[in-house]
Amino acid sequence: GQPARSWLVAKLDGAFCGATCDPALGCGTEMPPGEPLSDAERAIIVAWIQDGAP
Structure with a gap:
């Protein structure tokens, strides 16, 4: 995955x-409300995306 191109990370x-x-x-x-x-917490999501999150 590419966190820099992720809509979730942008949000x-x-x-x-x-x-x-x-x-x-x-x-x-912006997320979360x-x-x-x-x-x-953000680092966990970024790592998940880097690992190829579906």
Whole structure:
């Protein structure tokens, strides 16, 4: 996997605002709602993607 190209990582980092999204649906909001993930939680997701997450 490629975390730098991951929509999930972009949503976690709040770096999705420049993305091309469906005009009818928009790009949504940063994930998760409320408190951001800790660095350790984010690292788990990034490692999962690097390992080839489905």
